[in-house]
Amino acid sequence: MKGLNLRSIGLSLLAPVIAIVVSVLVTSLVIAAVGSSPGDFWSAMFSNPLPRLRVNIVNQTAIIYIAAVAAAIGFRMNLFNIGLEGQYTLASYAAAAFAGGAYLSGFANVLVSILIAIAVGAAWAGIAGVLKTTRGVSEVISTIMLNSIAIFLVGYLLNRYGVHEGNSVHTTRLADGSTLTGFTPYLPRDGQIWALSVLAVIVGIGFWVLLNKTHFGFDLRASGMSSTAAVASGINPNRMIITAMMLSGGVAGLIWLPALFGGATSYGTSFQSGLGFLGISVALLGRNRPLGMLFGAVLFAFLNSQSNTLTFSTDISPSIVQITEGVAVLAVVVAFEVVRRWRARLEQRVVGREHAVATEVTA
Amino acid sequence: MTQGTDAVELRGIGKSFPGVIANHDVDLTIRPGTVHALIGENGAGKSTLMKILYGVQRPDEGTIRINGEDVVLKSPTDAIEHGIGMVFQHFMLADNLTVLENLVLGAEKLHGIGDDARAEISRISDRFGFGLKPDELVEKLGVADRQRLEIAKVLYRGAKIIILDEPTAVLVPQEVDSLFANLRELRDAGNSILFISHKLDEVLAIADDITVMRRGTTVGSADPKTATKRQLAELMVGSELPSPETGESTVTDTVELTLSDVTLTDEFGRNLLSDISLSIRRGEVLGIAGVEGNGQSELVEMIMGMRIPSSGHITLGSEDVTHWHTRRLREAGIGYIPEDRQRHGLLLDAPLWENRMLGHQTEAPNAKGPWINRAGARKDTQRIMTEYDVRAPSIDTPSRALSGGNQQKLIVGREMSGDPSLLIASHPTRGVDVGAQAAIWDQIKKARRAGLAVLLVSADLDELIGLSDTIQVILRGRFVGTFEPSSVTPQDLGAAMTGGEAA
Amino acid sequence: MRRLTKLSAVTAVAALALAGCGGSSGGSDGGSGNKPSxxxxxxxxxxxxxxxxxxxxxxxxxxxxxxxxxxxxxxxxxxxxxxxxxxxxxxxxxxxxxxxxxxxxxxxxxxxxxxxxxxxxxxxxxxxxxxxxxxxxxxxxxxxxxxxxxxxxxxxxxxAANEGSYLVGVAAAEKSKSGQIGFVGGVHNDLIKGFEAGYTAGAKAAKPSIKVDVAYIQESDLKGFADPAGGKAAATGEFDKGADVVYAAAGASGSGAFDAAVAAGAGKWAIGVDSDQYLTATAAQKPHILTSALKRVxxxxxxxxxxxxxxxxxxxxxxxNLKNDGVGYSTSGGFVDDIKSDIDGYKAKIISGDITVPTKP
Incomplete structure (x- = not known):
């Protein structure tokens, strides 16, 4: 029994180890193939980051992590919400427009804006949920389409109602009372860790508690493991789909808020796009586990923040970083699937042996 | 009769999956130029066996001999090379391609895709009277034509041994007749056909030999010229197993579950269940007998709230629960042992203690309000494992790793927890070993004495007779007869199940 | 099985999304071997x-x-x-x-x-x-x-990009045989709207009856400047609707519009932007690049x-602006030599203040 435990720990570490080795190997090969030095790459990427980059890494980790959790909520029940991008774009715009309007002051403004972001993200994701339950439209297709619609919709609203300034357009900037002072670990010029980065902590703990401590979380995981068993156990599949979709979208709505209230102060050129897809990648990388995704978010934030350093200290294109990230995700998914199959075969053999012994005894 | 070697000879075939022994000690011989029927209830191991013969799965033990030669079939490609073809119940055709294109798809090397292929198709079609038009679009074809196309596909690939998986399940009676005409032509041309079914009339009409499977193994063979449906039914459901004895009646006067004139329709408005009425009192076991596919699953799913009846009323205790959904019904005290434990009863990759919660995740001791009570669930899992003799390394073992019997004992233990007032048990001992079977019977009897009302659906007539206080026979979605277990024999039940005629 | 299929689809989407960033900038040099290595x-x-x-x-x-x-x-x-x-x-x-x-x-x-x-x-x-x-x-x-x-x-x-765009608008209108011309903007922001405004005003000045089709690749997403496939789609749409000259103010996406002109065949023109794009275009694109609106970055x-x-x-x-030669138009290829005096006439009027070029469409 001890041996089995040791072996199962070994097995669960096998997949990540394979994935890391493969992605390091592939990245190095690509760099060598274009005639640069892989050694330079790795030493630049894993050089000790400057203080301001450390701040950036923390901030980016926070928002990437929120995005990953949003993706994971759906993934845990085999619901593939590819629409995080649209959900958080629309939610960020709505929150920024509301907060900039200064209908409320101070912290109340922040709080209500957060609620608006959650509501908008949830509603946009809910459309895909309703389409799936009432019309059987695959959420993968509908959310991809809703992404385009959301991005164009925001562009239209921004052009129409935004503040045009110079060559750019943005929502009304926040009043001073509505920005949140973060934590300044180094010199002021090295930047602050956004106050709302704490949302990532709340979302991460909330996700863990929801999954492991509530029967709703149990329903969610059960639906993901076996939809048939879930139905037989009394879970209403349609309600689960809509709830999970809206929960995922609601969390997605939070993605960019730390940046909005931490320094961007308006939705415009400083809006960071692409976090929705990044979140999906990180959720895959972290196997939808709260801690796994934290590791993934740190890794991605680290790699992305170091890519400027890469440009200035080597002749390697920063695009290589994206190759590394993509390969890491693919390697993790493939490695886990391979190990899972191998493990299933192993189990089957064990059961087969036990059965053989049992029949001998009875015979 | 035997001319030379046998077309197929299976000896001692065994195959286990985690938690299930699908086949063991299977012997089957198909003579060349015959239609050989393989019959058995669902779950008897027929489909695993034919997947083994078609190279989809590899047996753990035993030998396969084709035309006298020992072979190892690693894939369907191997099987096709040895002249074995299979027609699945669900057709594998591309709707937007023509008959010709579907036929040559994946077999372009044989006769190309042009005139040679066309000539070969015409030859096959004319030879066996299939009436296929090479340029017709498959989406325009009816079910029977599609089936003929599937058969033509395997012939085109050179098959001499053809496996047909429940081919009549999708056909209306006239189509069945013409299928049989085609099959006879094929047989007379020297092909061997393995015909899988549980429809006894059809088997007797077409087969030259019959082999019966039960509980994963071949239990006997019959000669269709002399066998009766009753004899076949007996072989299929078995009667030599240790019989469960209920002892004296514990039936009370309190009615726990009532169905009055309940009708269930499918999405096309066809009746799946018609005017079903029943009542189960506390301490009573109501057995439902019937040939698989006559509405038993639908009846269970309807009582469990997974399907909502289109008319009629269901009453639990004193409440009208006609429109209640599963969770509310479970919370109201219904225990449920589903017919397919792996698909409906377990989370295979979750540990045992989480499986203990499945279906009861909102109830004590698993939950407190919206929160999971992990400690409570784990402690109670330990209790179930002791009381119900579930043999597993620990409560953290994934349920996938357990044998079928232990999986089922866990489910029974779970569903008996929390003092249910009604137990819906679908094939509670299917696919479990003899020891687990006896243990499960004991548990059901014990609960019955304690006043539990039980609806028992089973394909095992001895189980039904031994455990039930009353037996209802279901045929095509209707109750067609009520029997007293004390006086009924498996033969009587078999007759009622197949349409009432006493053969 | 279904789960696996879905999972691989999602993985592919994620990988594409990541690769997309690299891909778009890679796509911009697809049209030419002239990218400085x-x-x-x-x-x-x-x-x-x-x-x-x-x-x-x-x-x-x-x-x-x-x-x-x-x-x-x-x-x-x-x-x-x-x-x-x-x-x-x-x-x-x-x-x-x-x-x-x-x-x-x-x-x-x-x-x-x-x-x-x-x-x-x-x-x-x-x-x-x-x-x-x-x-x-x-x-x-x-x-x-x-x-x-x-x-x-x-x-x-x-x-004053609207001034340079005005001049190529004149060129487009005078060269158009169908009486219909097109505009492809990278992103629908104020900057590019200035290009559109100048282009349209110039075209109408030269030929009041001219019809101008306007399309933008992206509403607000800056990737509209690095999306040659999007540029090609937008320009192809305008050629299909009957335009015979298309002005692409879309950064690296412009090479897609040039490809669209090549595909649309002889007599179809594209107009470059910012730098003299005739000089960096492929041999196949060159005969289709009428001129470029120069923005002397x-x-x-x-x-x-x-x-x-x-x-x-x-x-x-x-x-x-035009006055200090900060914007202008290019003559490489010699396709506008016949109308150069017309264009320069408008240019002089803008410099002298006789024509005020609008900044908003």
Whole structure:
């Protein structure tokens, strides 16, 4: 029994180890193939980051992590919400427009804006949920389409109602009372860790508690493991789909808020796009586990923040970083699937042996 | 009769999956130029066996001999090379391609895709009277034509041994007749056909030999010229197993579950269940007998709230629960042992203690309000494992790793927890070993004495007779007869199940 | 099985999304072999004793044969003229605002005394960074000061792009046989709307009956400047509807519009933007490039570096227009030689103030 435990720990570490080795190997090969030095790459990427980059890494980790959790909520029940991008774009715009309007002051403004972001993200994701339950439209297709619609919709609203300034357009900037002072670990010029980065902590703990401590979380995981068993156990599949979709979208709505209230102060050129897809990648990388995704978010934030350093200290294109990230995700998914199959075969053999012994005894 | 070697000879075939022994000690011989029927209830191991013969799965033990030669079939490609073809119940055709294109798809090397292929198709079609038009679009074809196309596909690939998986399940009676005409032509041309079914009339009409499977193994063979449906039914459901004895009646006067004139329709408005009425009192076991596919699953799913009846009323205790959904019904005290434990009863990759919660995740001791009570669930899992003799390394073992019997004992233990007032048990001992079977019977009897009302659906007539206080026979979605277990024999039940005629 | 299929679909989407960033900038050099390779990069070889210059490109980067390349041309000229050295960095699609700031800070920390942000998207970043580096001079092409606190060490280099677009609008209208012309904008923002306004006004001035189709690749997403496939789709749509000249004000996406003109066949024209795109186009595209609306980012970049080198760094706003040759049109290929006098006539009227070119459509 001890041996089995040791072996199962070994097995669960096998997949990540394979994935890391493969992605390091592939990245190095690509760099060598274009005639640069892989050694330079790795030493630049894993050089000790400057203080301001450390701040950036923390901030980016926070928002990437929120995005990953949003993706994971759906993934845990085999619901593939590819629409995080649209959900958080629309939610960020709505929150920024509301907060900039200064209908409320101070912290109340922040709080209500957060609620608006959650509501908008949830509603946009809910459309895909309703389409799936009432019309059987695959959420993968509908959310991809809703992404385009959301991005164009925001562009239209921004052009129409935004503040045009110079060559750019943005929502009304926040009043001073509505920005949140973060934590300044180094010199002021090295930047602050956004106050709302704490949302990532709340979302991460909330996700863990929801999954492991509530029967709703149990329903969610059960639906993901076996939809048939879930139905037989009394879970209403349609309600689960809509709830999970809206929960995922609601969390997605939070993605960019730390940046909005931490320094961007308006939705415009400083809006960071692409976090929705990044979140999906990180959720895959972290196997939808709260801690796994934290590791993934740190890794991605680290790699992305170091890519400027890469440009200035080597002749390697920063695009290589994206190759590394993509390969890491693919390697993790493939490695886990391979190990899972191998493990299933192993189990089957064990059961087969036990059965053989049992029949001998009875015979 | 035997001319030379046998077309197929299976000896001692065994195959286990985690938690299930699908086949063991299977012997089957198909003579060349015959239609050989393989019959058995669902779950008897027929489909695993034919997947083994078609190279989809590899047996753990035993030998396969084709035309006298020992072979190892690693894939369907191997099987096709040895002249074995299979027609699945669900057709594998591309709707937007023509008959010709579907036929040559994946077999372009044989006769190309042009005139040679066309000539070969015409030859096959004319030879066996299939009436296929090479340029017709498959989406325009009816079910029977599609089936003929599937058969033509395997012939085109050179098959001499053809496996047909429940081919009549999708056909209306006239189509069945013409299928049989085609099959006879094929047989007379020297092909061997393995015909899988549980429809006894059809088997007797077409087969030259019959082999019966039960509980994963071949239990006997019959000669269709002399066998009766009753004899076949007996072989299929078995009667030599240790019989469960209920002892004296514990039936009370309190009615726990009532169905009055309940009708269930499918999405096309066809009746799946018609005017079903029943009542189960506390301490009573109501057995439902019937040939698989006559509405038993639908009846269970309807009582469990997974399907909502289109008319009629269901009453639990004193409440009208006609429109209640599963969770509310479970919370109201219904225990449920589903017919397919792996698909409906377990989370295979979750540990045992989480499986203990499945279906009861909102109830004590698993939950407190919206929160999971992990400690409570784990402690109670330990209790179930002791009381119900579930043999597993620990409560953290994934349920996938357990044998079928232990999986089922866990489910029974779970569903008996929390003092249910009604137990819906679908094939509670299917696919479990003899020891687990006896243990499960004991548990059901014990609960019955304690006043539990039980609806028992089973394909095992001895189980039904031994455990039930009353037996209802279901045929095509209707109750067609009520029997007293004390006086009924498996033969009587078999007759009622197949349409009432006493053969 | 179904689960696995779905999972692989999602993985593919994720991988594509990641690769998309690299892919779009890679796509921009698909049209031409002229992209300067790393070894030709002047910053790799310059070893002068003059000032050190930092150049931060916008999305699309060097090799877009348009906006960013034009800035590089100005940089290369300045490096040669002042024996300067230089460092470069490039924005990626979807990067954080902090990454843009960090790029500028790394340049300043690395000893650059003149730092140019190419594109208005650097406005906020420069505004945040400049106060921390009072000894470094910053410039933003197309930039503006987002707040009321004036920065003493920042120059905002703006262009009357509507004036250059007006002239190519004249050319388009006079060359059009179908009486219908098209406009493809990269992103539907105020900057590109200025291009559209000038183009339309010029076309109507030359031929009042002309019909102008307008399409934008993206509503607000900056990746519209690095999406040749999107540019091709938009331009193809306009050619299909009957336009025979299409003006692509879309950065690196413009090469897609050129391909669309090639596919549309003889007699169909495309108009380039920012730099003289005839010079960098493929052999197949060249016969279809009527002219280019020049936006002399190279001049502006060079002028700014020169001012820093001269010890009199430019600050505040400088506008480049027809008058100071900051915008214009190109004649390479000789396709507009026959109407050059017409175009120059309009040009003179704009310079003299007789024609006021609108900035909004």
């Amino acid at each position: 790393a070894s030709k990069d002047i910053c790799k070889t310059a070893k002068g004793s003059g000032p050190k210059i930092g150049l931060a490109y916008d999305v699309g980067g060097r090799g877009d044969q348009s906006f960013n390349d034009s800035a590089y041309a100005g940089l290369a000229k300045a490096v040669k003229a002042f024996k300067a050295t230089c460092v470069e960095g490039e924005a990626t699609d979807g990067e954080a605002e902090s990454a843009r700031e960090d790029r500028l800070r790394q340049m300043a920390d690395g000893g650059a005394t003149a730092v140019v942000g190419v594109g208005f998207a650097y406005s906020d970043a420069v505004n945040a960074v400049a106060p921390d580096y009072p000894k470094v001079n910053f410039a933003i092409v197309d930039g503006f000061d987002p707040d009321t606190k004036a920065n003493a060490n920042v120059a905002y280099l703006t262009f 190279d001049t502006a970049t060079y002028d700014f570096i020169k001012s820093v080198n001269d010890g009199k760094p430019a600050t505040s706003y400088t506008t480049y």
